[in-house]
Amino acid sequence: MKSKIGVYICHCGGNISDYVDVNKVRESVKEIQGVEISIDTMFACADSSQKQIAEDIANKKLDALVVASCSPKLHYPTFSAVAERGGLNKYNYVHANIREQVSWAHSDNKEGATEKAIKVVKSAIARVKESVPLEPIEVKAQKSIAVLGAGVAGMRAAKELADLGIQVYLIEREHFVGGRISQLDFLCGADITGKELVTQLYEKIHKHPNVTLFTGAEVIEKGGSIGNFKVKVKITPRYIKDECNPEQLQKAIDVCPVEVEDDFNFNITKRKAIYRNYDSEYPHFPTIDSKNCTRCGECEKVCSSIDFTQKEEIIDLTVGSILAATGFDPYQPKENEFGWGIENVVTLPQFRRIINMCDNKLIYKGKEIKDIAYIYCVGSRQVEGDNKYCSRYCCTATLYTSILTHKKYKGIHSFHFNRGIRTYGKQEVIYDEASRLGDIFLQSYEYDPPVVTKVNGKTNVKIEDLLTGGKEIEVNADLVVLVTGMEPRNDCSIGDVLKIPKGRDRFYNEIHMKLRPVETVIDGVTIAGACQGPKNIMESMNSALSAAAKSYSIVNKGELALEPIIAKVDKDTCVWCGKCAEACPFDAITKVNANGKEIAEINASVCKGCGMCLPVCESDSIDMDGFTNTEIESMINVLAEN
């Protein structure tokens, strides 16, 4: 039993100490038998605190350590490393979660939170007293990674991982790569178009021997665990042969009688059931939209490359890590929201497609556009809706779009109805340029937004403008552009398959936005790009590189040091009934002869430490380090105390 225990209680700035009386916690545990020191600290994770803890372990010859702070998901690795630096075995360290499960969960009840924190820390002390030193178990990790989503973030991550020698399976649900960026014909602050950026990335991954690209594919099942995930991928047919005739395919597109809304152009145009979104799109083959194709056979008459015999495929992959970069959806305004439904009210993504289609004159629905009213924060920073967050990219994107309209067309007047422009960092120069071009900025509070009405054939936007002391100003606009923000994907089934938690904003949630920004609580699954929250392209690329580095660190050595928390059999009391072997899902338990009697034996390299064998043993001869009867029952005793 440990007798020189160091106990450190973190304030976490005020995240803990605003709700938990940390001094009372410290005083309550300092007299417990075996506690050598108990100290409270403002930030236990700070470098100086870590150094102090390690020095205390060494100087005071502590034989066990308890840190009471945030969730172990966040800082268990930090403090177990501190324990090792101080000379302790890391399994003589116990983490007490008094933030997520105490101070935050009971921020409405300070007395209750403090009482609970005291018991949680006492139970950690009781557990660590019984702890024993262990050595990690090495297991093989697959040197392959599944990257989900072939947008810019996914392709960038795939390219980086492939360059590092990792086998990458790049899995894209659509039949074309590029994601949302391929819908952009101009990129702020770059000399290339979105399509050109997609082409550059595609060419790098397409030629790379370490990348296998699946389009029209999605992960439908995930099994296994970090280092050894088993994923099932469903691949839908493209109905086009690999070796196809481009001229015949164009004829097939021409003769297709089915016309549907073109979601690539945000429904402002139509497309055929056999289609490609733009000529240079990758892969170069068109695809047949099986939901809308009527199988009329017209395309087959003019094109020998059509192949309706292609079937859906299910393939199994084994990967060491999964990197999800599944992107976002643009916010879709509700009926009548800022005039949505009026014929000349469009969203920013639609407007950018319109600009792409208009060369010399800006024309929408047969009318030339001169006066444009941009309404900001539609679907972002909502007062009443769910989207409380700022979508980050839209202010800059709108101002850059406005600048482009001035450069491309004559006589444009732009009116920006905003709630405070957020062109952070270098993007401020875009704001400056738009101002110099004569754009008019009108500002309102979130509770008094502009009103869009249709009066005598004109679309009128009215605002009480903060910048002119609350003066009511009206603009008759030829076109109203709703600056819509980002939302999580409507179809987030992949998140359900991978079990990635979501935050309050409904985007996928990282463990910690600063300390572990691309890791999820699902070990081995990382996230990148706008599936994690609104980001511009540069930010998405950066997060993709970060997630790639993290996933790489999991698989690169080909082996992982896993927790040595495995079952162990008491040879003296085991009488081999076989129930443990039946319960074990990994066949890790076999019958052996020892000293003339049959007993169970655990295969340490196969046992995963699930503990399924523990409760079925009638003679209670199986225990697991970290979860022994002594450890669990000592915690129960302490938690039950009045």
Place this chain on the structure above:
Amino acid sequence: MNLNGIDLPKILVFSTEKISDPAVDMAGLLKLHYPPRVYTIPIPCSSAVKPRWILKAFEQGFDGVFIAADGTDCPYGESCTDKTGAIVQRTHNMLKEQGIDTARLRMAAICSVCSEAFVKQMKNFTEYLVKQKTT
């Protein structure tokens, strides 16, 4: 600590490190409050809970025990749901023998994103246990 003059019931939760614990953590992150006398002991899998630990909890004075089960999300295999169910069934039988209300041991699947479900379970369970104390 009491609720309307009644001592707030103590609930012990066996929560799994990979599946339900993230949900319990997220409940805190989202400030979804639940009664503070809910104490969590992390375990690798809900099929690893020994009946003797549950009995020990009741013996020591816990009013309720809740197993936050992995359900079909268990990273160790599909058999987890049945196995956890069998543990609960076996323990219910033991509780009956000791004359302990079997409803004081509950189990529900709590996945890694089931924060609201967890909070709802804790509130309902506390209400039930308060009712038992007052009748």
